[in-house]
Amino acid sequence: MKVIAINGSPRKKGNTYQALKMVTDVLEQEGIEVEILQLGAQEIKGCTGCNACFKSRNEQCIIKDDSVDEFIQKMKEADGILLGSPVYWAAINGTMKSFLDRVFYVAGANGGLFRHKVGAAVVSVRRTGGIPAFQTLNQYLQYSEMFMPASNYWNVLHGNKPGEVQDDVEGQQIARILGKNMAFLLKAVEQSKDLLPAPENKEWTSFIR
Numbered sequence: 001m002k003v004i005a006i007n008g009s010p011r012k013k014g015n016t017y018q019a020l021k022m023v024t025d026v027l028e029q030e031g032i033e034v035e036i037l038q039l040g041a042q043e044i045k046g047c048t049g050c051n052a053c054f055k056s057r058n059e060q061c062i063i064k065d066d067s068v069d070e071f072i073q074k075m076k077e078a079d080g081i082l083l084g085s086p087v088y089w090a091a092i093n094g095t096m097k098s099f100l101d102r103v104f105y106v107a108g109a110n111g112g113l114f115r116h117k118v119g120a121a122v123v124s125v126r127r128t129g130g131i132p133a134f135q136t137l138n139q140y141l142q143y144s145e146m147f148m149p150a151s152n153y154w155n156v157l158h159g160n161k162p163g164e165v166q167d168d169v170e171g172q173q174i175a176r177i178l179g180k181n182m183a184f185l186l187k188a189v190e191q192s193k194d195l196l197p198a199p200e201n202k203e204w205t206s207f208i209r
Contacts, residue, residue: 001186002033003080003118006071008096010041011086015124015165019157020084022172023122026179032186037074039099042066046098053109061102068102072113075103080118080186081146083137090129092136104140108202112145115199118186119146120178122155124165130156145199147189149181 005024009016017036024034045063052062059076060069075081083100085092092100107113121137123130134156141148151174159165166172 001031001079001190002035002077003027003082003182003186004071004075004078005034005036005082006039006084006096006099007036008039008083008085008093008099009124010093010095011162012038012040014086014162015157015159016084016086016122018163018165019122019124019171019175020082022157022175023082023120023179023182026176027183027186030180030183030187032080032183035074035078037067037071039067039071039095042095044068044095044098044102047101047105051109053106057110059106059110059113061106063102068099068106071099072103072106076107076113078117079190080120080182081114081141082182083119083121083140085121085123085133085137087123087125087129087133090132092123092133097136100137100140104144107144112199112202114144114146116189116193116196117144117146118149118182118189119144120149120155120182122157122175122178124157124159126158126160130154130158147185149178149185151175151178151181
């Protein structure tokens with residue numbers, strides 16, 4: 001089994017990365033392969049709602065010259081997805097938002113590429129705004145019909161300067177428990193996936209049509 005973790009922070013080894021690492025270290029101890037992808041300071045254009053991915057159904061975004069298509073395939077092949085973002089103005093950072101909008105739009109347009117994978121999210125924050133950012137990440141996972149493990153509190157870790165998240169003792173426990181629960185759920189899904197019926201296909205409406 002394999003988990004792809006996305007570090008949405010422009011800081012390669014900052015608090016968001018370290019929060020992700022607290023979770024992925026536990027996953028690796030449980031025998032699960034992990035790859036952390038650095039989204040960072042890439043120039044990621046936002047989704048334009050052109051619906052080209054619905055027309056082509058080729059699992060690609062029409063916007064090129066970035067890592068979106070590459071990351072989509074890595075996420076598609078993984079058993080689990082772990083999202084990590086810093087908090088900017090009580091929300092996830094702009095690069096991460098543009099990336100997720102396009103990735104999950106393409107995934108949905110192609111029959112639900114992430115359906116029934118295990119998905120979780122963590123955020124790092126200096127002081128406040130962590131809960132709205134955490135909820136935003138969760139909405140992508142929920143929309144995609146992913147199985148979401150919980151921890152013993154919301155997955156928000158605190159720190160300002162890189163490394164300060166290591167002083168958040170409760171946050172470290174939250175990350176550890178999330179890692180353990182994610183590993184448990186990954187193994188449960190792996191053992192039972194051939195026993196489950198095929199999921200119901202999505203119905204598309206615009207409220208009245």
